[in-house]
Amino acid sequence: MNGPADAFDLLDPVLGHHIVNALGWRSLRPLQEQAIEPLTGGEDAVLLAPTAGGKTEAAAFPLLTRMNRHGWKGTSVLYVCPLKALLNNLHPRLRTYADWLGRTAELWHGDITTARRRRILAGRPDILLTTPESLESMLVSAHVDHRAFFSGLHAVVVDEVHAFAGDDRGWHLLAVLERLSRVTGRPLQRIGLSATIGNPDALLSWLQGSGHGRRPARVVAPHRTENTGTGRGQELATPPSRPPGHIELDYVGSVANAATVIAALHRGEKRLVFCESRRTVEELGEQLRLKGVTVFLSHASLSVDERRRAEAAFAEARDCVIVSTSTLELGIDVGDLDRVIQLDAPSTVAAFLQRLGRTGRRPGTTRNCLFLALDGEELLSAAALLLQWSRGWVEPVIAPPDPRHLVAQQVLALCLQEHRVGENLWQEWWGGIGPFGPGAAPVVRHLVDEGYLDRDGGLLFIGPEAERRYGHRHFMSLTAMFTAPPEFTVYNGRSEIGRTDPDLLTEEIQGPRKLLLAGRSWLVTYIDWHRKRCFVEPADEGGRARWSGFGAERVRSYALARAARDVLLGEDPPVSLTKRAAAKLTETRDRYLHAVHPGGTVVTRFSDGDIRWWTWAGHRANATLAASLSSVVTPYRRADGRWIRLRDGLTKERWREALADAGTGLCLPEVDDRAVKGLKFGDALPPRLAQATLAARASDEEGASRVLADPVRFVTLTDQ
Template structure:
């Protein structure tokens, strides 16, 4: 069914004797123009599963101009994929080009005049093309037929997903035809729902299917029910307790010598500290995280791909499908935030014939050990998080209205909904946002037309409205330079806080002495130093929260259930200590309220951050005000008793209350200023709640326990 020229090159250029199951199963629906979600574990051949049928269809139907968009969440992933897709298109006499923020102006001009058949880009760059005065977007995209969204689960779980859907709806209206949508994803818990989300306004109007041969009995599923997650693949998984970053460095330096190791850390600061200690032990070490300069990251990734006996230390930047060569081992400090993330990381290993997937967990403290054990227990049950779009993205409705007016110059005050075909939050419910934008001067209104107003010009007009196409607010950072070489970026607090002696930074795994700070240009200049550097990043980064299911898995671990992986004696001993310590905080038959002699009252729900925040807001009569709940317990008033507790629970309305929202959190929501204050607060409140699981917990039996001592 594929183009014969493609078939020739698959055999003779790639040396493949056959296609993988996903690649075979994807041919028929993609050739037929169906929307599809292609699911496979990491390194499952998803790119080729989409590219080969679409290139066949391109030649068979004589598509002209830019007919396929390939959208990725990361520029680095686009850079990595481009050589492969360029080779595949060249086999058929076609072209593939990159378009993102790092592409030079001359190269962009060449792309605009010589439209490639396949364009690889990000949603932000795509929207920049739509609003740019230098791009005739109607002419450029006139031949567009298909959009491929790689790592679609990475979009759908946050606001970039809503942004992507809204931009695709505008693009579809611009070209005057529905666009075939193809999503590529690793295993997730709700594939049918994710496919329906990806279809946007085309849901129920266009044929669509999930293609996932590795889900037994669920390939080519056209049913609305979600496919179950597969059992976890065989692998070599070990959980150890090391107690500190210094000890982790000692273990990593001593084990697996001669192998290529990828170490994942949950913060940039941990990446820097671990890399510095590994280098001090003579280990060839590279780094990757978001605050390193692009050239610094590329050098590290290129060197790592060519080395053998080395370590690369990374945040989630290397979690997605960027090729760093054949890995021997993945090491995880503490635990990632989700099972899905762990599956991505585990999938970086075991790609060579005769090797197995493996991961060594090194817990830095007791909480990290419990989190890792809980995650591995859930993984062993075959559970993967469903990908759910954040509710009520009103701030993005405001952003899209402004971007649309910038794109079209003016829009009819009663016609703007047509650009999104009434899709979800961009339908009639967005009318209050439109009124607010007009009232506050973000939009002007004249003769029944809407166009960009002076307030939008003032807030977002800098550099041709570049800030309007970015969905998230970036924290302020200073660029760090050694001579003319940019090393990365650092938190300004490290440059302003009082220090005794010279000011030193830790960046790119090396120590630096600050020699000069240019406050106006937000740059600091450094020279190499021997030791004593510090790393820190703060700002508006989202706090990691433990979900209901992972919190309950932690409770199961404390109740005695071990994950079916190898536990080192250190890990087993620490877990035993944790079980003793939590003896009176967990119960298999419900929740516990503990009263200490000093008056500290806690309701141990093990329900996760969002469910506990919802419960705290709904039981305000018995909850300590202005004291936050965590993922394990809710703080209660000292005078709570079984009687007052029962009365408070009885008064909870059928609809639980949404959590209170901190004013600082509202300020961190991009475009919140373009919303009425009450809608901005309501948006964040809906996103910090977990009403279903809070209701489930509230219905469970509660036991009161009095503890003695501390």
């Protein structure tokens, strides 16, 4: 392709006319230019560009061109997103582009009314914006003729593909796409969009599913650069021509101090603050409001209306702050931002890149992020993350291993969809992809043995146990991929504010019971225990926020744990450090002086008998090491991401014997029974397979092997 004119020539001429005259674009962005040829040619692809890099248009324009060129009829393109809010945000744009060609685009997710769904089913829009869970609901619903509705389907766009692929929603998405392909009787063109991927080629192979090796595919990334960093580094898709902007690291010590800094800095600007928990969002929001700052909040436990009001008001305002969890990390448009502020450290470099990409979108502005650490440990984590980022490293997106519980879910969902499935033919529905191949047979046998499935005449169909466990409300829980902890819905009059943890409503307190929600304090006036509702009235101060949830602990990777060790050994990230941050980092280095050594790992023995092995290997590698060296590791509080606690009275001889045993083969970590109970659809697996599934996900054999290869230094200390 020789230039912008050639790129426009490859698009439908009506589309090109509107791009120039309606959007006012005289040229396309590099990603948009380079995506036209492969996408109009029907290739599978992963499109990489920074946040606000025009990825939606890079996929939509070629597909609309292909739609018109080949005369596609009915619903021919699916646009799949991980969040309903992102779908709502994208719908007006895609509807506008479709309108230019006389085509239609509609939304389908859990908030869409029944009447609107009927219109969609009757009209079959050309583009359907939806989630994987809603797609599966359509496949199993008795009210949807899925074969007729999807008969014209040709292509699927997966936005924020990395947000799917790194957890079980990715496996679920792949499985649903394979079933859709079989329903339509043709392979579906698959296009993934992402801003931050460390292994785009592997991710594209994963996204292709059963089409890998059979269909043409390419990664489209105009500014793709090779990583030269360390720590199992991966490619970082960041344009080298774009300056990184200004990154600053500060230490503030408390949420109240963070609010003071935020209120004093950058007045008159629009600021987006990311926090690592809903509780911190609420506490910071209240503190900012008390200081007279115009503040809006966004997190998963606020009502949809509350979040929409906050996002709309924030998009239209100027001198204000919006405080959010990762709900605003993805591509939801909240207008032009001046600043991003990060409280403590996100768990991944990829998350930081997404958040950094929210700034610097206007001409003449640069990307920026101010880190505010609430304690010394978070300051160390932030410094480690920024060090890895500066090395050009980003996490590879790797699908969780052994999703046996999803195999169980998918087989049950398929039997709902088809009513009866041949006991020797079910594997064909997924084209033999990874977990759905022959290795899934023991799971299906268990479903039959335990009554989840019945078998008759060589056919499988839904059994009484599946009816009992999942049959409520037309098997709705079978299409929901995660189990959420119980929460109470909070109302002020008839207005829903959000949801809160029931522990706040049951714990013993002195005085009136107050909640903190939507950045405001509320007095609890009545609790409807049966319907799980809580009614409140405004209060001045004193409210409290809490959510327990599953997986509350942030798990640090091997690479980030090792980067923290590098920081403790004296390496600073190449960002601006305030005097407070530099002083606290020096103090943190002094505190860990005994725990790091440039020549390998350290085992410390304190005078009180406490023995720790400082591996700096991350949670999963340390869990693997603890299981593999069980003869010398204490069974109580065995490890965190920095260290592993060893047994009292350990001798060097016993240590050498344990290392020799571990060298013959590493063991998977032990899994708590509570974790197995928290695994959605884990009850449909044999207990040993449920345990094995979680154990494989809690391990890091590569990181553990690296640690075992390091020399070990033994140090005796007089006190802690």
